Amino acid sequence: MSRTAVSGAEHPIVSGFHPDPSICRVGEDYYLAHSSFEYFPGAPIFHSRDLVHWKQIGNILDRRSQFVPGGGNASGGIYGPTLRHHGGRFYYITTNVYDSRGQLIVSAEDPAGDWSEPVFVREAMGIDPDLCWGDDGECYLTWTGRTESGLEGILQARIDPDTGELRSEPYRVWQGTGLAACEAPHMHRIGDYWYLMLAEGGTERGHSVTFARAERPEGPWEACPSNPVFSHRSTALPVQNTGHADLVETAAGEWAAVYLAVRPRGFTPQFHVLGRETFLAGVDWVDGWPVFDAGRYEFTPDDTTFTDDFTSDAWDLRWVAASSEPDAVATRTGKGLDLRDPADGSPGLLCTRVKDLRWSAEAEFEDAGRFLLWLDKRHWYGLTCENGEIRAEARLGAATALLGSAPAPQGPVVLRIEAVEPEAEDMTGYGPDDIVLSVKTGDEFTELGRLDGRYLSTEVATGFTGRMLGLGAVGGSSRVQAFRYAPTR
Known part of the structure; x- marks a missing residue:
């Protein structure tokens, strides 16, 4: 079967059920990790040198001591993660909704494994955790959830990622634009600002990417005047449900984003069958805000035979x-x-x-x-x-x-x-x-x-x-x- 070049606006870089992408770069190498829900081994991780061709190099959670099984319920297990590299180690943080011990963190020097036994953040209940380091080495945990004291929403606290212990009381940060299902925070330190990106609108047709920025991680936060910065809602485009994005600076000093989306087919309202897949967009910075370009990358898809x-x-x-x-x-x-x-x-x-x-x-x-x-x-x-x-x-x-x-x-x-x-x-x-x-x-x-x-x-x-x-x-x-x-x- 012959293969031809496709637009990244219409074809995933990682096809099939690979949702909730998180990306980081080390030198010339890019690494991409996902959620995996009830399937084990869990948390597939991929490597690339060009952002468009990816090879799976492992499953991060490949021991039962890392991934406690549930009762067999569908769509449980490993939810939205964050993959980062800091101080010579890779960190993967995620939520196992089968496990009541809070967010789990594993780390490794080699992203192909072996990954460490997990540490748990017991004070952070919820989903979609993120890790971000400042120039001073301070690490911030941001997540969607609640605390035992009743605090809810998009929350943040300073953390020791090697022990899972919080170094501050949790506090609320930017809560989005008011769309449904405000979740999936990723915080990035870029230039003079801390940027907080969220998924809003739900992971269905209303899915969107929204942004805010602040001079300090605690805020106050300024919402992007062009929010949502990326969404295919209410369009006739063949790729829909776009959102849950993550940013990476390329080795050439440019910027890109990975995001989940689906390819619905059939008569209205259409149906997607492969699950949520991972797509790639270029990102430009205009007046201090990101502008997504879904059609920037063209590539020949890898043969799946x-x-x-x-x-x-x-x-x-x-x-x-x-x-x-x-x-x-x-x-x-x-x-x-x-x-x-x-x-x-x-x-x-x-x-x-x-x-x-x-x-x-x-x-x-x-x-x-x-x-x-x-x-x-x-x-x-x-x-x-x-x-x-x-x-x-x-x-x-x-x-x-x-x-x-x-x-x-x-x-x-x-x-x-x-x-x-x-x-x-x-x-x-x-x-x-x-x-x-x-x-x-x-x-x-x-x-x-x-x-x-x-x-x-x-x-x-x-x-x-x-x-x-x-x-x-x-x-x-x-x-x-x-x-x-x-x-x-």
């Missing part, structure tokens, strides 16, 4: 588990992957993110197994090979429907899931895609089910995550011999 025969001694970084961990649901044998039903009450799925709008994926099982397109336990489509039969099924809310079935073929069982152009008889029938579920019989694939993809969209299922492809066991155990994924447009 991959094949895994599971012969490696280590998990590829792409594989995560839903409300569990890879080692709890699967074992690498050197000749495939043995899947099993976990004892932790999780969905029992080894997952990888869908990264394209049109794609095809195949899972090759020795005999029995299940292959799902997954949003959460109430919203999935999938194929199951069990007791000599292949079933194509869909789970929508409380209902599970059988879409079709066929006898299982002899020998290896190859199951295919594809996202294709929708077939519709009228306008309202156009969803974001059609999902086709097939099994290989001989040299051909036989379609067992086809369903509108809108039911696996955030607009229908709700939540903060995106589509995943999941492998699971049936009857206690299954062996998968290979997995293949490729974009088809």
